[in-house]
Amino acid sequence: MSRQKRILSxxxxxxxxxxxxxxxxxxxPSPSTDKPHTDRFAEMVAEExxxxxxxxxxxxxxxxxxxxxxxxxxxxxxILVLCHMDTVWDADETRKRPFxxxxxxxxxxxxxxxxxxxxxxxxxxxxxxxxxxxxGKKIVVLHTxxxxxxxxxxxxxxxxxxxxxxxxLVAEPSEGPGALKTWRKGVGGxxxxxxxxxxxxxxxxxxxxxxxxxAGRQILYLHDLTDLEEGTTVNVGVVRAGTRSxxxxxxxxxxxxxxxxxxxxxxxxxxNMRNLRPFDPRIKLSVEGGLNRPPMERNEKNxxxxxxxxxxxxxxxxxxxxxxxxxxxxxxxxxxxxxxxLDGLGSIGDDAHAVTEYVITSSxxxxxxxxxxxxxxx
Numbered sequence: 001m002s003r004q005k006r007i008l009s010x011x012x013x014x015x016x017x018x019x020x021x022x023x024x025x026x027x028x029p030s031p032s033t034d035k036p037h038t039d040r041f042a043e044m045v046a047e048e049x050x051x052x053x054x055x056x057x058x059x060x061x062x063x064x065x066x067x068x069x070x071x072x073x074x075x076x077x078x079i080l081v082l083c084h085m086d087t088v089w090d091a092d093e094t095r096k097r098p099f100x101x102x103x104x105x106x107x108x109x110x111x112x113x114x115x116x117x118x119x120x121x122x123x124x125x126x127x128x129x130x131x132x133x134x135x136g137k138k139i140v141v142l143h144t145x146x147x148x149x150x151x152x153x154x155x156x157x158x159x160x161x162x163x164x165x166x167x168x169l170v171a172e173p174s175e176g177p178g179a180l181k182t183w184r185k186g187v188g189g190x191x192x193x194x195x196x197x198x199x200x201x202x203x204x205x206x207x208x209x210x211x212x213x214x215a216g217r218q219i220l221y222l223h224d225l226t227d228l229e230e231g232t233t234v235n236v237g238v239v240r241a242g243t244r245s246x247x248x249x250x251x252x253x254x255x256x257x258x259x260x261x262x263x264x265x266x267x268x269x270x271x272n273m274r275n276l277r278p279f280d281p282r283i284k285l286s287v288e289g290g291l292n293r294p295p296m297e298r299n300e301k302n303x304x305x306x307x308x309x310x311x312x313x314x315x316x317x318x319x320x321x322x323x324x325x326x327x328x329x330x331x332x333x334x335x336x337x338x339x340x341x342l343d344g345l346g347s348i349g350d351d352a353h354a355v356t357e358y359v360i361t362s363s364x365x366x367x368x369x370x371x372x373x374x375x376x377x378x
Contacts, residue, residue, distance in 0.1 A: 069142050069157075080334070106361050113353065185327070305341070
């Protein structure tokens with residue numbers, strides 16, 4: 001039996017253990033903006049790594065939950081695995097919808113995005129330890145607490161660890177039925193603030209300068225910056241304007257989401273946003289914001305990792321495909337630094353951020369085996 005098949009067999013025999021740990025993790029709430037709960041979950045994750053003999057560093061944060069770094073094995077180079085511990089769900093959601101397994105699927109808040117990816121990473125290393133298979137590189141697993149809100153405190157740590165790594169593996173959920181992600185769009189956010197002049201809509205209409213009229217023109221212009229063929233989208237998702245129907249609106253504000261496939265498209269779009277000008281010269285207009293995640297571009301470094309994953313997958317009877325997505329992850333940061341990055345190595349399931357999110361339970365050992373194989377072969 002090949003090494004890879006031995007790893008898969010080992011993990012399949014421990015699927016029940018993996019589900020038990022996934023249940024404990026899922027039932028432990030960890031909202032991005034709830035530091036006490038996320039700190040408690042971070043300690044649970046840290047304890048699992050300590051039980052495997054890993055060197056564990058808990059990295060406390062003033063505003064967000066603690067981050068956890070686990071290091072196993074030794075070597076001059078490392079492989080960095082990224083997992084985020086935070087979810088989009090409020091703390092009481094686990095009381096309403098506790099973890100359950102039904103019809104070969106596991107359900108619960110954050111089970112797919114991405115508590116299952118954490119479990120798979122832990123068991124990938126456990127398989128290598130128990131089977132006596134030693135990678136040629138140090139394995140560094142970084143668990144962060146703020147990915148769902150843009151990684152404001154973890155980004156510098158992620159980038160620092162990535163610069164020491166030969167490759168970065170991201171245990172985010174797969175795309176569709178198991179595809180790995182070789183690219184992700186970059187993500188940006190802007191607020192366009194518009195100031196006109198208020199006046200009485202009946203007695204003094206002509207003296208007014210409507211911020212709402214200007215907002216309407218700006219919305220049409222901004223949406224026209226979308227280029228689907230290029231992969232660029234611009235969406236005004238929130239509009240705040242006006243006070244009463246009998247007042248010409250003095251103030252308006254637009255919250256704008258932008259997505260780009262490549263940095264050259266990002267630079268062009270950023271220039272358009274920075275140079276936004278009012279249609280009505282009497283209007284004052286300002287723009288705040290920028291690109292908070294650079295694009296993870298589909299490049300040869302990332303594709304080499306994908307091809308290696310394909311070979312490992314075929315050894316255990318899995319045919320892997322590549323894909324990309326408009327959503328960002330912490331892999332965007334590492335790929336933009338030029339570090340080979342492969343994303344979507346987490347579980348197979350669907351409905352991230354929805355009450356119906358689920359994981360296919362049989363995918364847990366398979367994806368952990370794939371991750372372990374990458375650790376051995378990079």
